[in-house]
């Protein structure tokens with residue numbers, strides 16, 4: 001297979017703010033794999049929190065392209081070779097997505113069919129990023145007619161997190177979930193979670209720092225389910241997550257692609273965990289791959305491309321709050337203007 005990779009920048013419609021950072025754009029790595037005159041595309045969104053950048057992802061693809069070999073259907077063997085090189089999960093996710101896209105195009109079927117999964121999964125949440133309570137309520141109200149659930153970013157560090165949720169609850173009856181991005185201590189979590197339960201919050205994502213020893217206590221005492229994101233990257237993390245959480249958050253850019261994400265979803269189920277699929281700020285090329293895994297999950301947060309000013313890889317359709325993959329072969333998306 002011929003491999004080409006590059007860095008692309010996606011531009012947000014509005015500045016995105018979470019507990020640890022703010023951004024107007026995001027850099028992603030995109031790859032093209034050519035085989036028998038057919039090209040498969042994939043994208044990965046590197047996560048700075050895990051010491052990955054678009055440049056490090058690009059370097060990984062360029063240095064390890066030889067590990068792909070010549071058979072785009074040999075996913076197990078390719079995955080085993082790539083996993084011998086540690087890290088750079090976003091780069092691996094880009095390669096995995098491109099391999100799936102290529103397979104689908106070679107066979108003339110969409111990837112969700114290739115995986116034997118239904119086309120339509122749960123509705124996506126819309127992310128209301130961190131701001132003052134009134135500002136978050138205003139943005140929640142604006143989005144409420146288009147979405148069936150909202151995800152509120154918390155972790156303001158100013159004692160106002162419960163007020164943020166109360167303000168949003170005051171303007172909408174939509175299902176709410178919150179994501180603290182590791183910003184609470186055990187004491188803060190034990191204080192806030194019962195109040196969030198009263199406000200009808202369905203579950204809380206990553207209240208404590210990854211690896212925090214308070215996780216077991218919180219799992220026992222929280223009145224609402226705890227989902228872990230920063231604690232859960234790949235299949236090997238899932239069993240330990242069952243000790244500290246009621247659910248896991250899978251992202252392709254952490255798992256290294258569709259194949260590992262599916263393994264994680266099944267492992268989570270076997271351990272009695274809830275399964276959520278999340279995403280990064282990313283184009284429709286990444287979201288198209290996420291859509292293929294979504295039907296295996298209880299909750300879906302796949303709004304990455306909807307947060308952009310323009311999606312450079314259109315094809316995923318947003319229908320009644322659900323991100324639905326195209327019925328075209330492969331991932332079913334193509335670069336805008338091509």
Ligand SMILES: [Mg+2]
Nearest residue numbers: 179205206229
């Ligand atoms: Mg999260």
